[in-house]
């Protein structure tokens with residue numbers, strides 16, 4: 413199934429193609445002077461993909477309220493349709509990450525729908541941070557680290573269910589989501605709580621197929637506000653280390669205190685073979701779940717600078733999973749996700765054109781100013797034409813957001829999908 417009509421896409425591209433060619437040739441000439449082949453960069457960008465979270469295509473919200481948009485997806489099949497549009501127009505999001513039980517459905521039905529859109533399934537995400545209709549025990553006081561064994565066993569069993577469904581879908585990773593922590597000093601014994609968590613994760617790890625990876629994600633706060641059981645990258649690294657070679661750390665850009673040097677955390681995890689991947693988003697104050705690169709595109713570029721450096725070294729165990737994880741409270745989620753996927757590609761392209769030989773020499777000679785300027789030169793380069801040409805080559809949209817608006821997709825699905833009540837908050 414093609415969600416956006418191909419003749420509409422072709423005519424939208426035809427209007428923009430001549431200008432794009434001029435911009436691409438001009439950038440190619442400038443990069444050539446720096447010894448960089450624009451076509452090589454384009455090929456790498458073209459092969460790059462970032463996974464879309466199924467929950468991202470619904471409107472998010474805060475603890476205050478959620479304001480659903482028109483044509484909200486009603487179930488996982490609507491969500492996969494929306495994900496299909498994002499990939500059709502950007503060519504940058506070949507896979508979708510499911511969250512269970514929100515997205516529970518028959519594996520064959522899920523595969524059929526994904527195949528219609530030419531997309532695959534990325535990491536499976538478990539949910540033991542809220543009670544579900546069929547959960548016997550409550551997660552109010554935690555899940556994998558709960559004081560009661562029955563709650564822990566229920567949470568472990570849920571994670572194993574996620575692996576079993578994922579195995580049928582071709583997924584190769586499980587990301588464990590927990591809300592465990594505490595809200596008051598003294599509420600929990602830090603050591604015992606973490607030990608219970610480790611023991612539970614070990615049970616999940618043991619059930620993991622040999623060709624799967626286990627991802628854990630650190631988060632400084634929320635939903636627990638005094639302490640989180642996996643509060644920082646140090647604890648996250650300890651988990652991966654304790655579990656074994658299939659366990660890796662995820663870095664969610666929003667899960668750090670303001671001003672934390674995230675690119676350095678990334679470098680440390682790469683150095684010790686434990687970088688599992690990313691949840692891309694941005695933040696201004698805390699875990700705001702803002703659109704990727706909407707606040708600090710330079711930080712995203714600096715993260716990719718570390719990734720490209722590792723890619724060039726061809727390190728073993730370096731195969732990070734890339735996913736968007738953000739909350740769209742005031743925008744059309746499809747537009748935000750397309751824009752964010754392109755921002756991630758932009759940071760990658762900019763990092764690819766860093767003059768690494770020059771950088772290494774400036775570092776060796778302690779030339780701080782020119783080392784910094786070398787990164788800035790790449791960051792300041794407008795690589796739009798590279799991304800757009802990579803899209804055009806794949807029959808995607810030169811301008812995905814304009815084409816999406818011209819298609820009227822949102823208005824069409826708004827008629828097919830009746831509005832849902834704005835009851836629940838949209839924490840993601």
Ligand SMILES: [Mn+2]
Nearest residue numbers: 629664691737
């Ligand atoms: Mn996340």
